Amino acid sequence: LAKTTQPISMDSYEGQEVNITCSHNNIATNDYITWYQQFPSQGPRFIIQGYKTKVTNEVASLFIPADRKSSTLSLPRVSLSDTAVYYCLVVGDNTDKLIFGTGTRLQVFP
Amino acid sequence: AAGVIQSPRHLIKEKRETATLKCYPIPRHDTVYWYQQGPGQDPQFLISFYEKMQSDKGSIPDRFSAQQFSDYHSELNMSSLELGDSALYFCASSFGGGNLYGYTFGSGTRLTVV
Numbered sequence: 712l713a714k715t716t717q718p719i720s721m722d723s724y725e726g727q728e729v730n731i732t733c734s735h736n737n738i739a740t741n742d743y744i745t746w747y748q749q750f751p752s753q754g755p756r757f758i759i760q761g762y763k764t765k766v767t768n769e770v771a772s773l774f775i776p777a778d779r780k781s782s783t784l785s786l787p788r789v790s791l792s793d794t795a796v797y798y799c800l801v802v803g804d805n806t807d808k809l810i811f812g813t814g815t816r817l818q819v820f821p
Numbered sequence: 822a823a824g825v826i827q828s829p830r831h832l833i834k835e836k837r838e839t840a841t842l843k844c845y846p847i848p849r850h851d852t853v854y855w856y857q858q859g860p861g862q863d864p865q866f867l868i869s870f871y872e873k874m875q876s877d878k879g880s881i882p883d884r885f886s887a888q889q890f891s892d893y894h895s896e897l898n899m900s901s902l903e904l905g906d907s908a909l910y911f912c913a914s915s916f917g918g919g920n921l922y923g924y925t926f927g928s929g930t931r932l933t934v935v
Binding site for chain 2: 745755757798811812814
């Protein structure tokens, strides 16, 4: 499984766009990039998954450059309720479990 | 939509006691995963089951055991509890290994060992 590296923490204010970048230099051809969100004392929740270029859903956008060695999770116009830990994971065809690295603790201020 | 159900939500045990945590996966999900998350830490994979057979094992102490039953629910049995076992225990389920279809986590069981 490719190792991922992401910032330990980020601060933002309500209404701002937040971009969290994750590096995964050893990503394999068949690997996908997946992001999970975790609120305190709750289980992680799937946010978005992508393979290349850009993926957008109602919660976030995921930007993946051509070399796929990094990815950026973009949260538009964050609110206080977006305060959480965000995990970047790489999953492949043969992935049979999620391995969590150190996530990014996002704190949104009023 | 039905989610992953874990019980109990909270559990307080004394050292050296035993505890049993239960997980009920989303209907038709055939794979269950157990994670342990200590205070301020990231989730650590313990063990997983696919079609009632153990499919993978992580950093699970020998004092812990788990199984998946015919109705696909799973139980994590923890014996000789230690103070360091105090943590949030999450169960996740998926269909056919998750990866491209996502894993759904339960709300967890908070175990406190005193």
